Amino acid sequence: MSATFRLAERLAENRPLVSAWCGMPTPETAGLLAAEAFDAVTLDMQHGAIDFREVLQAIPLVAAHGKPTVVRVPVGAFATASRVLDAGAAGIIAPMINSVADARALVAYTKFPPVGERSWGPAGALALNGLQPPQYFQRANDAVMVLAMVETRAALDIVDEILAVDGLDGIFIGPADLSITLSGGAGVNPAAPEVDEALDHALARTRAAGKRIGVYAHIPERAALFKSKGFDFVAASSDANFMRAGARALLGGLAG
Amino acid sequence: MSATFRLAERLAENRPLVSAWCGMPTPETAGLLAAEAFDAVTLDMQHGAIDFREVLQAIPLVAAHGKPTVVRVPVGAFATASRVLDAGAAGIIAPMINSVADARALVAYTKFPPVGERSWGPAGALALNGLQPPQYFQRANDAVMVLAMVETRAALDIVDEILAVDGLDGIFIGPADLSITLSGGAGVNPAAPEVDEALDHALARTRAAGKRIGVYAHIPERAALFKSKGFDFVAASSDANFMRAGARALLGGLAG
Amino acid sequence: MSATFRLAERLAENRPLVSAWCGMPTPETAGLLAAEAFDAVTLDMQHGAIDFREVLQAIPLVAAHGKPTVVRVPVGAFATASRVLDAGAAGIIAPMINSVADARALVAYTKFPPVGERSWGPAGALALNGLQPPQYFQRANDAVMVLAMVETRAALDIVDEILAVDGLDGIFIGPADLSITLSGGAGVNPAAPEVDEALDHALARTRAAGKRIGVYAHIPERAALFKSKGFDFVAASSDANFMRAGARALLGGLAG
Amino acid sequence: MSATFRLAERLAENRPLVSAWCGMPTPETAGLLAAEAFDAVTLDMQHGAIDFREVLQAIPLVAAHGKPTVVRVPVGAFATASRVLDAGAAGIIAPMINSVADARALVAYTKFPPVGERSWGPAGALALNGLQPPQYFQRANDAVMVLAMVETRAALDIVDEILAVDGLDGIFIGPADLSITLSGGAGVNPAAPEVDEALDHALARTRAAGKRIGVYAHIPERAALFKSKGFDFVAASSDANFMRAGARALLGGLAG
Amino acid sequence: MSATFRLAERLAENRPLVSAWCGMPTPETAGLLAAEAFDAVTLDMQHGAIDFREVLQAIPLVAAHGKPTVVRVPVGAFATASRVLDAGAAGIIAPMINSVADARALVAYTKFPPVGERSWGPAGALALNGLQPPQYFQRANDAVMVLAMVETRAALDIVDEILAVDGLDGIFIGPADLSITLSGGAGVNPAAPEVDEALDHALARTRAAGKRIGVYAHIPERAALFKSKGFDFVAASSDANFMRAGARALLGGLAG
């Protein structure tokens, strides 16, 4: 019924989601992609050009299509995670969670007591979902999906401990950063064999922990691969890439 | 050398242009499409969600790729045409020019005396192009392409008179509105046979008048057709359509 | 089903509407008021601080509550009326329609052929309502409510002729301007007796013409009066006044 | 007492004003210049990059220094003139008033009945000045300075008729456009001898008519000249020029 | 004299303040409420939709009414506290100060040496208040009110230690979060008896420490209670609630 809670409901039914990925500083883009066959829309505040105001404006445009908005916050921006949850975001992807302490801090800012220490004040989420405060308070800790990005060797080494953090719903793999760290800084290649090994390992450990795992696919082929492997949440390509692809399809047909 | 003047130069060399078409309220979209193989970017203030501020911000982003920006203004918004030329736009598309008086008013606002009555104050264009006032004044009337939209039966009936208006560089056909008027309001079909007849007629009359003709293509197939027919300026599809097409290509590959 | 068409449906059922009135430059305000028991939200671009961008952003926030957005455009801004209809507005209130020619120009910009000359390009409305172009084209002329403001002695004198203009859905009375003109410029008093006489006259003439009549109520008492008189569309007070009233209620309780 | 009325008060005391001229799309610039020794700040919506929103935001920042804001609107944008007066602007400069009909239309949109037909709704001005509606209504026609730009040969030829238009407070000379028209479109030179002759003539005719005359000075030398000639309102240089001048002063000192 | 310093002056006179509470992303709302009988306006960046830009724009609008602006920053956003003080904010409310280390960090970012480590650069505050740098530097540490939010059991347990932190002006109670923590995460009820007990205790301890105490009242009844108890700073309800209350008052009168 409520767009914000759709994400948790889908996962509870073991139905994986494919999410659009947005980095352009315009809320209308998110709304446009929500009208397509994606299950969710993810807004990237870490590497995208999206800031707090655009997130605020995009969430209701995505919700108008009955779909949840997930937000990737900048590194360490846990207070921002709280703010976008207040605005009605359905999930948080937090980059560079490299220690159990990082993971616990993430939970502290995104789950209400007694699980975490999230502060009360979800005016936007209440308005979006038509809930009264007690209802939202009771449901929010379950409904909000909080994923810790595992994208360094350090994080991979303690993936079980991260997955065991109470209140954390799962992990999200960043293949590009992972490729950099796994190559010792030699280069970036999100489809490198060692990245795929790490992905398989992380998927297996997540399943063992009974939690959720998401992943970013920079190209359609990778999205198809990740979907077939059974990842719970596959965020693919980007608004900019979609636009480029559409433009190139037209221009290719006009050339020659 | 200067992005603003690239449009006139291309036309002087009898090299037709293909333009992206933008309606989303974000200047970054225009910049992204300028990086693709389009010859120009057109911003739609009539039916798009673009307002003055976005045009101001988009023009330098397009110019950074050495390409001209064309602006379609709202109906009758000739003063807005002056303002976007001041900001460095290379061309104007003015909708619903249905009389010679309309066409003359358009020229009055977009060409300096003695051709028209455009008021002096091109601060943005000077800054963008690195010109001094006398240089810009001497070149602007030739460099700025002003196209009157012919998109009603009334306009078609007097297309020769419109084309004869001094200072007007040519016409631009709007197939959707033309289809409505040619069907007597029965429906909208930009690819109707009577539209194609009108397009051929307008093209022939433009050639006879020694002026320029542009057209909007709502789908790639029409863009290819119009290019093959020899239209001088083919504006195709839209930023939103490109994004949708790219998203659907991904989603199609993931389905089933 | 579609928020844009709710307005026409309500009127077709002879169920009068009460609308919030917004002048603050923030789309969120419109969304907040749409969540209250208003039947519609009206955005004031004439005397309010609202510009095109805010209208674009407010329409989907109001539609999220299943309610239509009406826009009062600035004097003579008929092209702006077209633009906000493209964005999904359900109705237009056009100020200072003082002649039949004004009324016809208003219709020309807001109704498609053969009734008017509205240009095709409702991308926002299609996206908002999930319609295909032919559906929207067939329904738009009936669904969009276009009201001419009658607010001068000159307009009152020809109210029958204005009401007779084909394609115009009705009139909207502006009591403040009416009071100025009826007093010969002596002062402003929207509740003056001569204003009430004029309102009754206009209501009677509208009923005789089988069209619709709206009115602006600057205070709650007037809204109640107009509702009891049977006006079809009563727009009341304003976002700023609501905020002031709420603040004063609190402060009154704290004083002393 | 009220910033909006300061302009009329100064003119009533026969004390000429020097105004800053702003074209950058940022309200803070206007506030910064209001803190300097200017008597007023003028915002240029015709050739500047300023739109409605920036005017709304700049007016209170200028008023915070007890100074009036004047707005130059785009050509023919009389409805915009009404809107910025509603927001608290103290004066309007309207470009390209080339006929008595133009001048009358300008007055119609900027003065209340019985002088003109300005529509009631000055919410911003009331809030800014702390006035009640009756007070503002009584004072506004006198307090708002409306100047018609005389900047073509056609306008010069009928300057007496323009000055005679009831409700018009005076004229404002645009030397650049005047130089273009006086040279028959040969070039732009705001300090050409024929421009100076025209300025002297316009000044004399204005004095004969008992009205006010303003002028734009593109460089400091011209501002000094105009001030010494006794122009009532001298608007000088621009925010961008001030910034450039300040930067060049620094850079000059660092060079070599 | 200066709006920024009004807050400290009021407190020095032992005159409690009632503040409006703003969460809507529009600076005009803050200005509107400043015109009412509030003593201050508080902008909520933690749970409100307000970001840095809106704070920058709201401060002068509030100051135009001679009133101070207080800003509640997000959790841990001490650098943001510095930035809004630079812009002329008169006070800071910092949420979730749960340790003496948190309180000291807050002081470090908001008080100049030797009390704290606030970095120099108050351009906005200087412009707003018309002060020279030495004047502002001498007065700022006394004039800026810095309140640490006590809203967890952990904070309550060490309230004396927090109050003892040098440079901290006092505390601010958040009843909603307090109710969550005091109930062990069972629910949210800002008017629960244990909250009231905690409030009385915190008030007594603040008086014993000779510092200041503020509190948030979510409904008017609580504001009246807190005022009667002698809290120094009572922030009440919200801009959104005021607007809803005003709208409901109108709608209630129209129903039936």
Add this chain to the structure above:
Amino acid sequence: MSATFRLAERLAENRPLVSAWCGMPTPETAGLLAAEAFDAVTLDMQHGAIDFREVLQAIPLVAAHGKPTVVRVPVGAFATASRVLDAGAAGIIAPMINSVADARALVAYTKFPPVGERSWGPAGALALNGLQPPQYFQRANDAVMVLAMVETRAALDIVDEILAVDGLDGIFIGPADLSITLSGGAGVNPAAPEVDEALDHALARTRAAGKRIGVYAHIPERAALFKSKGFDFVAASSDANFMRAGARALLGGLAG
């Protein structure tokens, strides 16, 4: 060739740079100053009114003049440093680096592995510079200039250790904060003798370490002094000061 890399190239050639300093919340200001004879433009997010969105928009406007943009981030805002580098900034100035741990954290967020831990995602920088990911990855650590602000006594005491941090390109002196700390909080005087001594000391230690040193000059005289002393990067005055200086030059000429 690429604006982003121009900064590193200049420094590699031992050619010092003079940078404009911007604090006004408008990207156009940065573009305007880039057109002057500055070698770079620095945007101040710490004490200026500039936020993330303005940085994003300013970078391409500065790059259009072939010049690099440097960004001073707020205290501790290392994640923001990553974000503006993603957008194409050429350098980072980080305030209040008072320990080796601070300096290492700064490097972690601004240099890719193996030097630091910067996360991959430079979409803006790639678009701006026309590079492919592997090219940017290989060049970014060298091309991005990261300067730690040394502006407290604590930092001065360990300046050698800070300069020794691997991946840090150098330091940047903040004379105002330095004067506060060196005076024990007695006052602010960026041209105090002890500040000059500290500057000379820092310059000598930087040369000994083979790294780079920048400094802020609040007035032109200090900029000239610092340039003559051989500082690598002198950022001078500010956009606001330039505008004031230009306005005062005009007004001075008009007075009397």
